[in-house]
Amino acid sequence: xxxxxxxxxxxxxxxxxxxxxxxxxxxxxxxxxxxxxxxxxxxxxxxxxxxxxxxxxxxxxxxxxxxxxxxxxxxxxxxxxxxxxxxxxxxxxxxxxxxxxxxxx
Amino acid sequence: xxxxxxxxxxxxxxxxxxxxxxxxxxxxxxxxxxxxxxxxxxxxxxxxxxxxxxxxxxxxxxxxxxxxxxxxxxxxxxxxxxxxxxxxxxxxxxxxxxxxxxxxxxxxxxxxxxxxxxxxxxxxxxxxxxxxxxxxxxxxxxxxxxxxxxxxxxxxxxxxxxxxxxxxxxxxxxxxxxxxxxxxxxxxxxxxxxxxxxxxxxxxxxxxxxxxxxxxxxxxxxxxxxxxxxxxxxxxxxxxxxxxxxxxxxxxxxxxxxxxxxxxxxxxxxxxxxxxxxxxxxxxxxxxxxxxxxxxxxxxxxxxxxxxxxxxxxxxxxxxxxxxxxxxxxxxxxxxxxxxxxxxxxxxxxxxxxxxxxxxxxxxxxxxxxx
Numbered sequence: 081x082x083x084x085x086x087x088x089x090x091x092x093x094x095x096x097x098x099x100x101x102x103x104x105x106x107x108x109x110x111x112x113x114x115x116x117x118x119x120x121x122x123x124x125x126x127x128x129x130x131x132x133x134x135x136x137x138x139x140x141x142x143x144x145x146x147x148x149x150x151x152x153x154x155x156x157x158x159x160x161x162x163x164x165x166x167x168x169x170x171x172x173x174x175x176x177x178x179x180x181x182x183x184x185x
Numbered sequence: 186x187x188x189x190x191x192x193x194x195x196x197x198x199x200x201x202x203x204x205x206x207x208x209x210x211x212x213x214x215x216x217x218x219x220x221x222x223x224x225x226x227x228x229x230x231x232x233x234x235x236x237x238x239x240x241x242x243x244x245x246x247x248x249x250x251x252x253x254x255x256x257x258x259x260x261x262x263x264x265x266x267x268x269x270x271x272x273x274x275x276x277x278x279x280x281x282x283x284x285x286x287x288x289x290x291x292x293x294x295x296x297x298x299x300x301x302x303x304x305x306x307x308x309x310x311x312x313x314x315x316x317x318x319x320x321x322x323x324x325x326x327x328x329x330x331x332x333x334x335x336x337x338x339x340x341x342x343x344x345x346x347x348x349x350x351x352x353x354x355x356x357x358x359x360x361x362x363x364x365x366x367x368x369x370x371x372x373x374x375x376x377x378x379x380x381x382x383x384x385x386x387x388x389x390x391x392x393x394x395x396x397x398x399x400x401x402x403x404x405x406x407x408x409x410x411x412x413x414x415x416x417x418x419x420x421x422x423x424x425x426x427x428x429x430x431x432x433x434x435x436x437x438x439x440x441x442x443x444x445x446x447x448x449x450x451x452x453x454x455x456x457x458x459x460x461x462x463x464x465x466x467x468x469x470x471x472x473x474x475x476x477x478x479x480x481x482x483x484x485x486x487x488x489x490x491x492x493x494x495x496x497x498x499x500x501x502x503x504x505x506x507x508x509x510x511x512x513x514x515x516x517x518x519x520x521x522x523x524x525x526x527x528x529x530x531x532x533x534x535x536x537x538x539x540x541x542x543x544x545x546x547x548x549x550x551x552x553x554x555x556x
Contacts, residue, residue: 096220096245100261130261134245138265146244180244 194223306346325375381429435484493537521547
């Protein structure tokens with residue numbers, strides 16, 4: 081169980097990033113405060129700094145064009161990054177999925 | 186016994202090919218970083234076990250990795266290539282202005298003068314320097330901010346800084362080349378830069394004698410004679426005997442003066458190699474015959490070398506960073522093709538064999554001569 085104000089979020093990474101960073105397909109990230117896309121990705125990058133710049137811009141935090149974000153069977157890619165994620169993601173029942181868009185070979 | 190390590194970057198990963206000094210039997214190791222484009226994989230002149238790779242994809246951008254054990258293990262290092270200040274604008278293909286935007290690292294050049302210094306040539310064209318083994322990068326922005334910057338334009342492959350040459354004894358002197366801006370030289374460690382394109386004539390730009398705008402494909406020099414530079418331009422093979430102050434054409438009897446690679450023999454400063462490619466649209470060898478051309482006179486007089494190379498139905502290309510020479514007493518020459526072959530000669534080009542034939546398209550080839 082997470083500490084008060086802290087959530088354990090399951091994050092699924094695409095295979096190129098797993099291979100690059102030497103990570104499992106799904107990893108657990110500890111998120112302080114409200115669980116949003118911004119806070120989850122921030123916690124992910126803080127824990128695994130080799131991912132900086134590979135999912136969103138290092139300085140502007142804008143999603144890379146061919147990266148998508150899914151959760152609970154919804155495409156969240158165009159949502160405001162500060163919108164709270166579904167409760168099922170915040171409490172660990174559902175993962176937050178980062179994946180590469182279908183494009184090219 | 187001395188060894189040989191060939192470092193190959195491809196469209197879908199990196200490969201490391203190793204042999205002894207005889208260079209007849211090879212071990213193929215890879216793919217490293219499968220699925221990632223490896224624009225360049227290279228080693229430090231100071232420490233042959235220190236390797237750097239530029240890996241990128243359209244999905245996840247740029248990553249730089251470093252190995253300190255000859256490629257057995259790798260760690261990610263810095264990938265923050267932020268332009269210094271407001272990046273400004275350059276020419277786009279249609280003649281409009283377009284903001285400078287980082288895309289990828291084309292070339293990494295570990296310094297021969299300092300073990301932890303490494304340079305990176307990037308698209309959109311700029312030069313970055315790291316003095317901590319690639320952990321952090323600082324732009325040498327005097328190049329991009331040169332007065333001619335707004336006139337620079339991309340070649341077909343993008344506006345890339347693809348060649349970085351260090352002077353063998355003066356660490357403050359560097360040569361770089363940009364497609365399609367031209368060649369530049371610094372004598373103060375990268376603070377200020379001079380275009381060195383006098384004598385280049387490029388029919389594909391409005392003023393063929395322009396100070397910039399030339400699509401230089403590659404440069405090379407020999408450390409024993411560093412004022413002599415060789416260039417494969419989009420069209421024309423060129424030579425400078427004054428550190429780039431002036432150039433003259435040495436295409437001579439080549440079947441076509443278009444191509445990408447140019448390399449200098451390890452022990453003969455006037456012996457150079459090119460791979461002629463048909464026109465700027467075909468991008469394959471003349472007559473379906475893959476031939477390296479060698480000049481022992483610094484250009485002008487060329488001989489075809491095809492012994493062991495396919496001499497019929499061959500329509501591959503050899504990209505600009507995909508040729509290298511080793512330092513063995515009998516100089517080895519290596520090149521890779523877009524068809525996935527890596528060819529090696531252990532006798533200065535007289536004969537060739539394929540080390541591997543079926544890799545992804547080869548983007549870069551470097552070679553280390555191991556003690």
